[in-house]
Structures are given as C-alpha cells and as structure tokens.
Amino acid sequence: MKTTTTATRSVDLLPDFRLMTLAVAAALALAVNSSDAQMRGGQRAEPHGVSTTSVQRSRGADGAVDSVRAGRRGGTTSVDRYRYGSGTTDAAITAPRGDVTQVDRTRGSDGLVDKTVTGARGGVTTVDRSRGSDGLVDKTVTGPNGKSTVFDRSRGADGIVDTAIAGPKGTTTIDRSRGADGAVDSVGNGPSGRTSTVDRIRGADGLIDTSMTRPNGAVTGVDRTRGVDGTVDSLTTGPDGGTKWVDRIRNADGTASRVVTITPFSGR
Secondary structure: OOOOOOEEOOOOOOOOOOHHHHHHHHHHOOOHHHHHHHHOOOOEEOOOOOEEEEEEEEEOOOOOEEEEEEOOOOOEEEEEEEEOOOOOEEEEEEOOOOOEEEEEEEEOOOOOEEEEEEOOOOOEEEEEEEEOOOOOEEEEEEOOOOOEEEEEEEEOOOOOEEEEEEEOOEEEEEEEEEOOOOOEEEEEEOOOOOEEEEEEEEOOOOOEEEEEEOOOOOEEEEEEEEOOOOOEEEEEEOOOOOEEEEEEEEOOOOOEEEEEEEEOOOOO
16 A cells, blocks of 8 residues: 655645656646546645654564554554465555455466455455566556556567556556666656656665656656665655655664655745
8 A cells, every 4th residue: 555645735746656656646647537546545734734644564473564644633544464375465444434445465367466445335446467468567447437547568669668548538658768867757648638757866875856847837856865774765845845754764673664744835
C-alpha cells in the first residue's frame, strides 16, 4: 500500500510516491476522471495552518511489514499484512471509522502476482498482470463498475521503458528518455493532447531531485537528502510556494517510519 499524505487547497503537491512511479502520476494527472487511480485513500486539508501526519512501521513474525498511519485529525489507519508460503502478501486495511478493505494477492501460472481489492462496501477492483512477448509486464485494472484501464509497456530503441495507458476516457502515453547525468526524464501526453514533463537531476550526493511541469505551466519541485541513518528525506515545493517535508526514520527492525509536515503558502 502506498500511503498518501494530506494535501492543501493552496498547496497542490505531488503525492509521496516512489521515484519509479512519478512519471505515471504525472501522466495520470492529465486525465481529470482518473482521480481514483491517483488519489486513492487521500484526503484534502483545510487551507490554513501546518498539518502533520505520521506512518509507523513494524515487522511482524512472518516478516511482513505492518503500518499505522496517524492523520492530522487524530484518526488512524492500520495496515496488517500477512505473508504466505507462496511468497505473496495479503493485507487488511482498517480505516479510522472501522471500515476494512481486503487485499488478496495470488501468483498466476506465469509467475506474476495478480491482486483483488475488496472495499468496505463490497466493491471489487482487480489487477491482472501478464508478460508481453518483449518480457515486460503489462497489467489490466478493472474497477467495481466493470471499466478497465490497460497499462502497456514497451522498450524503446534507447532501452528505456515507455508506457501507454488506455482507459475509458482515452489513452495517455509516457515517453521516457535518459539524460546526460543518467537520470530518466519523461513526457506524458494525455487524451486531450495536454502535456506534462518530469525532469530528473542527479545531485552531488547521488540522489535524484525532480521538477515536474504540469500542462498549465505550474512547476512542482522535489529535493531529496540522505539523513544520518541512511534514509532519504524529501522537501516538495508546490507552485505557490507551499511545502511538504517528509522525514523518514530507520527503526531497529529495519523498517522505516515517517513523519510528514505540510506547510501552506502564507502569502495569501
């Protein structure tokens, strides 16, 4: 599960996704009706004051990592994971009001892991992965309403993997290329022809910083730094100057917890 942090109305910040999925998030931002895929589990904060959330992780006896997320209003979301002999990990996600979402993973005959997510109200979303003739893993995501989105990956002449995302509202393409510093940049083109770019830069510390330009020209920057415990912290600055600080802490059992502090732009 990827835990999203609270966003503010005046601070349109990127979710705290891993680096490898940033380009997908950029492209999906082009499709207004794809908000379920982008912001699942997210909440919006009121446009005032500093808000803080935290995620505490721990490793269970079966080796799976559980987590507890404390929101800015005091509510908690817990993720209890179970590891099976097949190597797959299922999860039960309990929301602040007690609603439970089940995530069941199964390994197909092709060795790839598929997933079924059953929501608190009984809605089911499936993720079916398959390996193409080029060896890359594609997937089809089908929501409770029966509509599907297909992620088709292909390797370009430069060896970098591009993606075409075909959904109910049209197709978004993500074209990746490697810069002179070795970092992978990307250009996303949405169904309406609108374009977003993700420019990555490798800093002197070896970490990759990011600048994302949205179709309307707004720019969001992510600056990463390595803490004394080896974990990577990040500072995200939104188009209006608001910030999101993600402070990660390494636990004794090897897991990493984090504290997220969002500060709205104060110039309005």
